[in-house]
Amino acid sequence: MALSETTEYDKIEVVGIYKAVQVRKATVIKKDGVELTRSFHRYVLHPDSDISGQPAEVTAVCNAVWTDTVKTAWKSRPSTFPQ
16 A cells, blocks of 8 residues: 655636736545545746746746836736736
């Protein structure tokens, strides 16, 4: 009887005019190779987020969509504009 736990970043979405990156992280528990449970955690990254601790696929998406134009627009957005 072997239990294992793995993490999958199974959904990465780019939304909004400031190119927010929404990430869904799945934690999968398996027993003898058969999935027992899967739980999810979601979070959002904005152009001023520190992405140094993110997995490679998330970092690649952020670097692709967060151009200098997007970063400048994010910094100069109205303070009343929702993130």
